[in-house]
Amino acid sequence: MAVITVDHVRKSFSSLEVLKDISFALETGEVLSIIGPSGSGKSTLLRCITNLEQVDSGTISIGGDTLVHTDDQGITQYADKHTVARIRLRVGLVFQNFNLFPHFSVMRNITEAQMHVLKTPKDEAQDIASDLLRKMGLPEKADAYPFQLSGGQQQRVSIARALALKPQVLCFDEPTSALDPELTGEILAVIKKLATEHMTMMVVTHEMAFARDISNRVIFMDDGLIVEEGTPEAVFSNTKNERTKRFLSRF
Amino acid sequence: MGKLLMLMLEGTFTSLRIFFLTLLFSLPLGLVVAKGRMSRHRIISSLVNGYIMIMRGTPLILQLIFVYFAPYYIFGSSTDRFTAVIIAYAINYAAYFAEIYRGGIQSIPQGQLEAASVLGFTKVHTFTHVIMPQVVKRIMPAMGNEVITLVKDTALAQTIGVAELFRVAQNAAAREFSTMPIFIAGIFYFVMNAIVSKSFDLIERKLDYYR
Ligand SMILES: Nc1ncnc2c1ncn2[C@@H]1O[C@H](COP(=O)(O)OP(=O)(O)OP(=O)(O)O)[C@@H](O)[C@H]1O
Ligand SMILES: [Mg+2]
Numbered sequence: 001m002a003v004i005t006v007d008h009v010r011k012s013f014s015s016l017e018v019l020k021d022i023s024f025a026l027e028t029g030e031v032l033s034i035i036g037p038s039g040s041g042k043s044t045l046l047r048c049i050t051n052l053e054q055v056d057s058g059t060i061s062i063g064g065d066t067l068v069h070t071d072d073q074g075i076t077q078y079a080d081k082h083t084v085a086r087i088r089l090r091v092g093l094v095f096q097n098f099n100l101f102p103h104f105s106v107m108r109n110i111t112e113a114q115m116h117v118l119k120t121p122k123d124e125a126q127d128i129a130s131d132l133l134r135k136m137g138l139p140e141k142a143d144a145y146p147f148q149l150s151g152g153q154q155q156r157v158s159i160a161r162a163l164a165l166k167p168q169v170l171c172f173d174e175p176t177s178a179l180d181p182e183l184t185g186e187i188l189a190v191i192k193k194l195a196t197e198h199m200t201m202m203v204v205t206h207e208m209a210f211a212r213d214i215s216n217r218v219i220f221m222d223d224g225l226i227v228e229e230g231t232p233e234a235v236f237s238n239t240k241n242e243r244t245k246r247f248l249s250r251f
Numbered sequence: 252m253g254k255l256l257m258l259m260l261e262g263t264f265t266s267l268r269i270f271f272l273t274l275l276f277s278l279p280l281g282l283v284v285a286k287g288r289m290s291r292h293r294i295i296s297s298l299v300n301g302y303i304m305i306m307r308g309t310p311l312i313l314q315l316i317f318v319y320f321a322p323y324y325i326f327g328s329s330t331d332r333f334t335a336v337i338i339a340y341a342i343n344y345a346a347y348f349a350e351i352y353r354g355g356i357q358s359i360p361q362g363q364l365e366a367a368s369v370l371g372f373t374k375v376h377t378f379t380h381v382i383m384p385q386v387v388k389r390i391m392p393a394m395g396n397e398v399i400t401l402v403k404d405t406a407l408a409q410t411i412g413v414a415e416l417f418r419v420a421q422n423a424a425a426r427e428f429s430t431m432p433i434f435i436a437g438i439f440y441f442v443m444n445a446i447v448s449k450s451f452d453l454i455e456r457k458l459d460y461y462r
Contacts, residue, residue, distance in 0.1 A: 050369055089371050099366035103384045103461050112380070113370035147462040158366075165370065 002061075003028050003168050003200055004049060004091070008070070009058030011044055018044045020224040022058070026169065029198040033211035033232075036221035037247055042204040045221070046171050049202075050093045051084060063090045063168050089117065092162030096174045098154045100146040100161070106133070107142040110161045118165065125164075132160035136190060152183035156190055170194070172203045188214075208251045212236050220244050255423055255432060262419030263439055266405040269336055269415060270443075273401060276341035281348025288353055299349075306346030312407050315339040319411045336408045344401060351393045355386035388458040395451035402443050416440070 002025040011019040018041045026032055034042050047053040049060060051067065057076045060067045065087045070076040078084060100109050110129035114120040120128070133139050136156040146154055155175055162170055172191065176184035188210050194201065195214045205211050211218060211232065218235040220228040220243075228241045239245055287299035306314070319335040322328060330338070359382055367377040409418035420436035 052365055052368060085371060088369075093369045095362060095366065097362060099360075099362035101363065101366070101381055103388070113372065116373075116376055116380075117371040145461045161370070 001028050002026060003063055004202075005059070005061045006045075006049065007059040009045075009048060009060065010056045011041075011048055011053065012056055018224050019048070019055070022224075022226060024219060024226060024229065026200065026202060028168075028200055030216045031195045031199075031201045031203065031214050033215040033218045034202065034204045034221060035206070035208065035211055035218060035247075036227075040221040041224045042221055043173050046093065046173050046202065046204060050091050050171060051088045052093075054078065062087045089165055090168040092165060092167035092170045094155070094159050094162055094170065094172045094175050097178045098146075098151075098158045100154055100158055102146050104145075105142065106138070106144050106146070106149070106157050109146070109157060110164045113161070114164050128164055129160065132163055133157075135193075136160050137186075150183060151179045152186045155179065155187050159187075159190060169200045169202060172201065172205070174204055174206060176205070176207060208236070208248070220247065222247065255427075255435075258419050258423060259416060259432065259435060259439065262414060262416035262436075263443075265333075265414060266402075266408075266416040267443075269333075269340065269405045269408055269413075270402060272337045273340040273344055274398070276337065277344035277348055280341060280345035281352055284345050284349035285352035285356065288349060289356070303346045303349060306343050307350075311339070311343050311404060312410055314343055315407060315410055318342075332411050332413050335411060336413055340401075340404070344397070347397055348394070351390050351397065352386065354393075355390040356382060358389055359385055388461075391451060391455050391458065395448065398451070399444050399447055402447060403440060406440075 004026040006025070007023050009019055009022045010017070022041075022045060024032075034045070036042055044053060048055050049062070055068055055076070057070045057074070059069045065083065066079055067084065067087055068076060068078045079087070101112070104112060107126065107129055110132060111120075111122070111125040114125040114128065115122060130139070130142065133142055136159060138153060138156055138160075141149060141153065141157070146157070149157065155178075159170075159175075175191070176187050179187065184207070188207065191201065191203065191210075192214050203211070203215070213232075215232050218230065218232050219226055220235060220241075222243050228235055228239060228244045235244060236248065239248070284299055284303065287295050288303065290296045290299070315336065318339040319330065319332065322330050329335075363381055363385070364377065367381045372381065405415055406417035408415045409421075412418075414422075416436050416439055417433075420432040423432035424430055
């Protein structure tokens with residue numbers, strides 16, 4: 001069953017068309033990697049799905065509910081505020097530069113949304129946070145502040161923060177790009193572990209070996225279009241597409 | 252000497268009332284002004300910008316006189332002197348605070364708002380729990396400067412005849428043909444500002460637990 005369906009989505013920034021008719025579906029339990037050159041629209045696509053940007057036209061459904069829809073008359077309409085608020089929580093997003101709240105402890109970074117948004121009682125929220133921190137290999141960092149952590153540790157906290165809301169899908173936008181090379185491994189290991197637990201994920205990445213290793217499916221985007229879509233073997237080893245070949249030859 | 256000190260303490264009390272009442276009104280008013288200045292509506296933001304330019308571009312003493320005398324010419328009745336001082340100071344300081352708040356708010360990385368949004372925080376919660384706490388930390392040094400200036404600006408209230416510390420000291424100096432009272436007033440101001448500085452240091456140190 002598809003958790004996310006994206007259908008004929010278009011998005012422009014003033015005169016620049018960044019997404020030109022994007023369609024795909026993300027299946028439950030699937031790990032989908034999105035690769036492509038800089039400026040091809042990968043981040044914008046994730047941002048449209050997580051409602052940080054609004055599409056110009058097209059349909060996006062999440063967990064069976066429609067976030068935005070373009071009807072036969074070509075009128076594009078977003079769901080009402082409450083529906084949007086409800087369904088956007090089904091998708092978590094891990095940012096390239098973490099965006100942890102610097103004035104909150106690690107614990108509070110993870111409990112704040114649970115308590116404020118889901119109205120989870122404090123003890124329960126803290127239990128959930130402690131479990132997640134253990135899972136991320138950071139059980140002793142609950143009382144630390146983000147500035148006291150390495151980039152890799154901060155990114156693991158931000159993954160825990162996203163997971164605390166129990167999203168149906170977790171999206172990553174280049175989760176290792178802001179990290180020193182020796183720290184990328186720990187993040188990739190965490191994502192890989194989530195994959196073995198059948199967490200549904202969409203990962204925008206420049207780490208080709210990693211994309212190949214963890215994904216069930218790979219989408220190659222270029223210039224606002226999905227140029228190719230298929231299994232990692234099909235895309236990385238057996239592609240017939242010239243643009244894909246040219247892109248992959250750089251790695 | 253004892254009587255002089257009593258008089259000066261009374262004057263100090265008036266100065267302190269001006270000081271605290273100005274802060275009480277201008278600190279929140281500044282936030283409203285900052286919000287207006289950052290408004291997407293062009294008309295609102297340019298009106299508010301005009302107000303800020305006037306407040307910062309003309310002397311406080313002139314604004315004070317204007318606030319005190321304008322109602323007299325317009326409505327034929329004047330405000331109580333002390334009230335006029337508080338109004339003039341509050342709207343003047345709100346303009347300065349607004350610009351400090353605005354700088355602070357705009358310095359918060361966009362990513363903080365995006366993280367809050369993705370986590371489902373309401374706009375209000377984002378403002379009160381994510382933005383403002385970080386703004387407060389960033390603007391403390393600038394606010395400290397402004398508040399110290401306010402302590403000294405209270406002396407301007409004498410322009411419209413409010414008997415604050417400096418006025419009392421001047422009167423006493425004239426009466427006794429001595430500059431001593433003025434010198435003592437200087438010490439009073441210095442002590443008040445030492446307390447202000449110390450308080451800001453304390454707050455800054457308290458907020459030092461994160462970066
Ligand atoms: N808010 C914005 N306003 C204007 N243009 C934007 C905005 N966000 C993105 N763009 C433009 O849209 C295009 C696609 O950007 P996007 O960030 O989605 O690319 P990307 O595939 O994620 O690239 P990268 O690999 O460098 O992260 C780029 O040309 C970018 O300059
Ligand atoms: Mg990007």
